[in-house]
Amino acid sequence: MKHLLLLISGLLLGLGATAQSKPAELLLLGTFHFHNPGADIVKTKTFDVMAAKPQAELEAITDNIKAFQPKKIFVEWSYDAQPELDELYQAYLGGKFEGYVKGKYPAKSQNFYLRNEIFQLAFRAGKKAGLPRIHALDYTRTAFPFDSVQKAMQAARQEDLQKQMNDLFQAITAEQNQKLETLTLTQLLLDFNSPQSLAINKGSYLELFNRAGSPDNFAGAYLVSEWYRRNLYMYALVQKLTAPTDDRVLVLVGAGHAAMMREFVQSDKRFKLREPKDVLKK
Template sequence: MKWEKAKVLVLGTFHMSEHEGLYAEKRQVEIEELVSKLAGFKPTKIAVEMVPEDGEFYNEKYKQYKLGTYELEMNEIYQVGFRLGLKLGHNWIYPTDWMGEAEMEYGEVEKWAQDNQPELLSEIYQGLSILELTESKSIVDYYQELNEPSWLNMLHRMYVNMARIGDVNNNIGMKWLSWWYKRNLIMFANLTRLIDSEEESILFLVGSSHSTIVNKFLEESEICEVVRPLNYLS
């Protein structure tokens, strides 16, 4: 089996539940436009940022959505994943996430650095920009920004440099970062488990902060072709 011929597209997303106004007709039309663009990739499977333990729960909702008895809640899994799955006639949405416990939470590491290594923390955050969904920006425009390689690399660089927080006897940053890498490695592994043939095309809908690291694991594994989302969002 020539695994490298399978295709995987990692689509960085924002968490829609954190934004108001997305039920407005204008935004719903924009989400439909996004889904139509993604359909051009012709994914054979749609993977999402949910843990396997919740797979049955989400897929029961997906089944009801296909029957017309479930109104989509404001979550990218529903608004994008379910719509795309219905459009393409898929029977299942695939869970890929893992959410075990970290030794320290991100906020705890950040607070430690603020108290003990403020200059290093400032250096790590230097140049980091936060992308916002504004009234004048369409959903497709926002997804283009969230999947721009230069911005994603800047975000990834920030995470990598978290490893520098602490010292040789007390690797504070690693108390969270080791969890972050483990989570993304499990996502990568779960994605590869969805590849059943060289004809597979998998779309992975995941928070944009995961995009670069998951893509790097996919590229380094050499078991599939990594497809860039901007090829379909433009």
């Protein structure tokens, strides 16, 4: 048994050395949702990504991503709906995207397909980079029992914790609304990926949600664990679908996902993080 353990340890060290010799560059770009579905806890104003200035910025941003030369682009689309994403991307490559969307989807859902960052940013970058496919990585079969956490805090009489949460959400909402009104699209993306913004995003789960509930009620920790699980599953798809020949990849996800995945990438010797500020500002 001792010799077997030594052999396994040696193999793992060898694998680590191999992975470490040629890590793929991973550009992890966190963003707000351009179409603003109002599905997040923090409710913010809508940024008009279709206006002339953001559209010009998107051209510059995607030119810089093309220069980064990603071999694959991953987006926040359900992984088991890859065929639908493929159809949309093929329509985009053929210059028929808007007509395809308006012909296939009801009017009430067209805002998503025309404005979301997947189509406005990832599809645009993928076409410029000559990529045949955009890869889906989202996994949604997890829970986010926010109501249960609220009830657990009430039952445990955690009024101070509840106030801390409410104060944080209000402060973030006010700050993000102010930025959405004053910053350019490029500035917004850089801000969402700043160390401070990423730390606040991730810290709220560990510092606040994880404490929710009485000592024998783990509603808060369960919510946090489910959030970790969703992001781990998403990152697993990046790991599985990145081939040894893919020396550069782009992962475009909501800023909350980026805050979590950053830790995963930093612990994975197969990848080397590229900072958005080093790519978008060229």
